[in-house]
Amino acid sequence: MTDTTKTTVTGGSRQPTELRMARDALRCLRADLVAGAFAFRPLPPVPEDHVLLRRLPALVRGPVRRLPQLAAVGLALLLMFVEVAKSFPGDGGPVRALFLGVPLVVMVFRPVGAFWLSLGGMVFTAAVADSAWNAWPWTGVSFVAHLTVMLVVAARTRPRVSAHMWLLTALVGGLVAAADPHRGSGVAFAMAVVSGIALTLLLAVRGWRDSRRQVVEQVAVVEEERSRRTLLEERTTIARELHDVVAHHMSVVAIQAEAAPYRVQDPPEELVAALAGIRENAVTALTELRRVLGVVRADLPGDLDGWGPEAPQPTLADLDDLLENVRRAGLEVESVTTGRARPLPQGVELSAYRIVQEALSNTLRHAPGAGARVELGYVPVGLGLRIVNGPPDGPAKASQGAGHGLLGMRERAAMLGGELVAEATEDGGFAVEAFLPVEQAEPVGADGEPA
Numbered sequence: 001m002t003d004t005t006k007t008t009v010t011g012g013s014r015q016p017t018e019l020r021m022a023r024d025a026l027r028c029l030r031a032d033l034v035a036g037a038f039a040f041r042p043l044p045p046v047p048e049d050h051v052l053l054r055r056l057p058a059l060v061r062g063p064v065r066r067l068p069q070l071a072a073v074g075l076a077l078l079l080m081f082v083e084v085a086k087s088f089p090g091d092g093g094p095v096r097a098l099f100l101g102v103p104l105v106v107m108v109f110r111p112v113g114a115f116w117l118s119l120g121g122m123v124f125t126a127a128v129a130d131s132a133w134n135a136w137p138w139t140g141v142s143f144v145a146h147l148t149v150m151l152v153v154a155a156r157t158r159p160r161v162s163a164h165m166w167l168l169t170a171l172v173g174g175l176v177a178a179a180d181p182h183r184g185s186g187v188a189f190a191m192a193v194v195s196g197i198a199l200t201l202l203l204a205v206r207g208w209r210d211s212r213r214q215v216v217e218q219v220a221v222v223e224e225e226r227s228r229r230t231l232l233e234e235r236t237t238i239a240r241e242l243h244d245v246v247a248h249h250m251s252v253v254a255i256q257a258e259a260a261p262y263r264v265q266d267p268p269e270e271l272v273a274a275l276a277g278i279r280e281n282a283v284t285a286l287t288e289l290r291r292v293l294g295v296v297r298a299d300l301p302g303d304l305d306g307w308g309p310e311a312p313q314p315t316l317a318d319l320d321d322l323l324e325n326v327r328r329a330g331l332e333v334e335s336v337t338t339g340r341a342r343p344l345p346q347g348v349e350l351s352a353y354r355i356v357q358e359a360l361s362n363t364l365r366h367a368p369g370a371g372a373r374v375e376l377g378y379v380p381v382g383l384g385l386r387i388v389n390g391p392p393d394g395p396a397k398a399s400q401g402a403g404h405g406l407l408g409m410r411e412r413a414a415m416l417g418g419e420l421v422a423e424a425t426e427d428g429g430f431a432v433e434a435f436l437p438v439e440q441a442e443p444v445g446a447d448g449e450p451a
Contacts, residue, residue: 173188
């Protein structure tokens with residue numbers, strides 16, 4: 001008794017589920033093919049950036065852009081002509097031609113509505129067809145017309161619509177063919193098989209193109225993010241180097257302000273208070289600077305976390321050691337200095353050193369066997385740099401870096417208000433030219449005021 005009750009309950013619970021599934025399927029069919037079936041959805045023209053249009057003269061690009069619409073109308077006229085030409089007098093050939101040509105024209109503006117017209121035209125022509133037809137319920141021409149409408153609609157809608165069109169075509173074709181199985185079963189089966197294969201191939205190609213487009217878009221996004229990451233890392237490195245420069249000078253200011261009262265016997269209270277304020281402001285500035293640097297360091301990638309800011313930053317005085325290192329690495333490099341060498345602001349010297357270092361590293365990586373030349377030009381308003389290398393004498397090895405060294409050099413030059421140009425030379429080499437401006441101190445007169 002208990003088992004019978006369970007079976008009944010199970011059977012009772014299964015029926016609503018099946019009804020619900022059928023109801024959902026009908027709802028999807030209605031949403032895809034019934035609701036808004038004759039909505040205005042014109043066939044889009046050929047895109048302006050299409051490779052075919054780029055090769056054509058500007059005079060004919062306008063008509064060529066309408067090639068899909070012209071092809072649909074041309075195919076309709078051709079099939080209508082063939083249908084009329086192969087018909088016999090009095091068998092309704094012009095009417096059949098009209099029923100297969102109109103859906104092809106409507107397809108240009110209302111694709112889903114064209115499918116219903118094509119399917120309805122098949123039913124109508126099959127109902128009034130002469131028994132002398134060899135192909136029924138589709139003739140050879142109407143077979144091609146209906147298949148074309150299905151493919152165009154499938155290409156412009158989502159894949160679920162293709163499945164619904166195929167099911168309706170197979171179902172309606174089978175029902176019509178059931179009226180005369182000896183004559184219509186073969187054609188209806190052929191339509192179901194050929195349309196199924198064609199729609200499957202179309203959806204496969206469409207899915208492959210969509211996947212390829214997504215991959216291209218994803219690669220572009222990854223490259224952009226990589227460039228942003230490299231720029232952020234370079235700016236972070238510059239910020240930390242500037243921290244060392246500014247922190248050193250602020251520390252000197254704080255120490256000198258604290259020691260100044262002890263260098264003078266009985267200093268005035270106003271002087272002591274002023275020096276104490278200077279020291280307090282310097283210490284506050286150091287604290288804020290370290291706080292900002294802490295935020296910057298928190299965003300560093302893992303491979304830069306071990307970078308220590310305690311080491312002294314290099315200057316142009318260390319350029320000879322750098323050149324000696326690259327010579328030991330196999331790069332023949334010479335250095336030329338013009339103008340009167342003089343100490344520059346530490347930020348300028350650090351940036352100049354880093355630009356030379358990166359340019360020589362690029363030469364080692366991308367121009368094996370080439371020689372290099374480093375030129376420094378001291379002028380009253382700044383420092384000029386030129387690092388040029390000759391053509392490589394062999395193939396360069398694949399680089400493992402991110403390939404954004406030039407971006408970092410430009411960032412350093414822009415930080416100081418300078419400019420940097422990197423371009424290939426006529427002999428196949430490469431040149432990096434930069435100018436780093438230096439602010440001039442105003443001359444002071446005897447009274448302590450600017451002259």
